[in-house]
Amino acid sequence: MKLSKMHFKTLREVPKEAEIPSHILLLRAGMIKKTAAGIYSYMPMGWRTVRKIESIVREEMDAKGCQEIRTSVLQPGELWEESGRWSAYGPEMWRVNDRGGREFCLGPTAEEVFTDIIRGDVTSYKQLPLSIYQISNKFRDEARPRFGMMRSRDFIMKDNYSFDRDYEGLDASYNDMYEAYTNVFTRCGLTFRPVEADTGAIGGSGSHEFTALCEYGESEIAYCDSCDLATTVEKAACVDAPEDTSEMLPLEKVYTPGTKTIDQVADFLEIPKEKTIKALLFITYNEDGSEKEYVAAFVRGDRELNMIKLVNVLGIHEYAIEFADEEKMAEKTGCVGGFTGPAGLSDCRIVVDSELTKLKNMCAGACETDHHYINMNYGRDYEADIVADIKVLREGDPCPVCGAPVKHARGVEVGQIFKLGTKYSEPMGCTYKDENQKDRPMVMGCYGIGISRTFQAIIDMPQNHDENGIIWPMSVAPYHVIVTIVKSGDADMERTGLEIHDALEAAGVEVILDDRKERPGVKFKDADLLGIPIAITAGRAAAEGRVEYKNRADSEKIEVTVEAAIRMAIEKVEKERDGRHYFNK
Ligand code: ATP
Ligand code: MG
Secondary structure (H helix, E strand, O other), X not given: OEHHHOOOOOOOOOOOOOOOHHHHHXXXXXXXXXXXXXXXXXXXXXXXXXXXXXXXXXXXXXXXXOEEOOOOOEEEHXXXXXXOHHHHOOOOOEEEEOOXXXXXXXXXXXXXXXXXXXXXXXXXXXXXXXXXXEEEEEEOOOOOOEXXXXXXXXXXXXXXXXXXXXXXXXXXXXXXXXXXXXXXXXXXXXXXXXXXXXXXXXXXXXXXXXXXEOOOOOEEEEEOOOOOOEEEOOOOOOOOOOOOOXXXXXXXXXXXXXXXXXXXXXXXXXXXXXXXXXXEEEEEEOOOOOEEEEEEEEEEOOOOEOHHHHHHHXXXXXXXXXXXXXXXXXXXHOOOHHHOOOOOOOOOEEEEEHHHHHOOOEEEEOOOOOEEEEEEOEOOXXXXXXXEOOEOOOOOOEOOOOOOEOXXXXXXXXXXXXXXXXXXXXXXXXXXXXXXXXXXXXXXXXXXXXXXXXXXXXXXXXXXXXXXXXXXXXXXXXXXXXXEEOOOOOHHHHHHHHHHHHHHHHOOXXXXXXXXXXXXXXXXXXXXXXXXXXXXXXXXXXXXXEEEXXXXXXXXXXXXXXXXXXXXXXXXXXXXXXXXXXXXX
């Protein structure tokens, strides 16, 4: 392929909307183009990489016996009514009507459609297990689309669904997918970690997220070097502070003028933040959007509230809760801005972190302006509707498994696998007849890989970019080799460049020839920006049959003969093109 013939435009400037390396570099390298907020188009080079990621995914799925199908982007609302998710899915779902007013959505995922397909076709235990998948665009009207393809509103996802006779079968299918995902992400050149995950709105009994480790990621994981703990921070259980066995002191209301924050009240009363109780006030909504109830959540003053744990104990979706308008809430519940405590509230669900029930003589708001209580004790001075672990596991907190201090890391969730059980098969009547002709619900799993997110996450790995541009792993690079003719019009350079290009192409290497009439500096900058793994340069020494050879990953250039350059490139491409060499690292 000749670069002069390719639709391709690089940018020197950093586009304003881009903040993280992968987004900046994909735009600068002209691999993607923004169409609207959270909606992107893939340009020829970018699309080649996406297709390579898809091929790796297909190979690994097929190796586990999964079969590829393709369903429509349009999904009828009735199917979602059957599973109960039409009203439960929330504002991320794109809803559309046909001309007759029938309701559809643009599929954000496809549990219902796949369950529907299988319930019609599979009737006997002899036809199970079965796992089918698709690679297709998914649509989610994200509240805050950002970081380009990382969180977009139209993205490519591989999703597959396993159907088993029983839970043992599901465990086997799940383990197969765990292995397949490990292979996919390894071959794509990611540094990643599978972590235990919350099952969230999809529901089910077990889940892992595959997190590509990098500082720009939106996910936070907690892990322990002393044991196997690896989990999303959202899901991580916390160890409560040990039981305080001191005497309960008499409850006292104290004047604390203007001390609305934990820091202010702790300073004013000269007590550590650990002796205070923090209040967080919310309103929750019903599925039809009407107001449900007020919620006051309490954690120790130095702690953070874990929203996922809170919505889980309340049994609601994340989108069905938001911070309350405190003035409106005050009229009904008696809360008072920065002076709300667990005693003195009415008409409000009180959720207290389990740790607080073990602590003595705490300080909390008195539900009265400029006043706090001191020596507050759970059981004597206040009670809760729900006592549960609702706090965030912080870096350095004791590991919930072994007690050693936990560590935190940031990353990008590139895939997730779920054990669904019968969550969809039961309500949707996806059953089979067992050996005794008895009807049983199929036991399902579902498994997703964000193809477009992976595309971008690969670049954010520290080893896959530098200040000059992208460094694609061979397995997903748009081309394996770029051959640069330093000066177009120079007969030796042109002849040599073309000779290398043709020889590599004949050997099955994907090669691009930079034959543009551009200054050499522009060509070298573009080659680095594009991140093609091997660069061969036909410059002045071409007249003597010599060229420069460079691996993008290290900046060292060597001068070699044309034959040697061709041989070295073929050898390296052969060794790395399927990404399996990463298994030996
Ligand atoms: P997130 O928590 O990041 O919103 P999710 O847990 O809702 O993602 P899943 O339903 O598990 O996502 O979807 C499977 C995969 O699809 C995710 O692991 C992720 O890689 C990808 N994905 C999900 N939402 C988006 C999005 N808005 N843009 C790009 N990829 C996405
Ligand atoms: Mg997920």
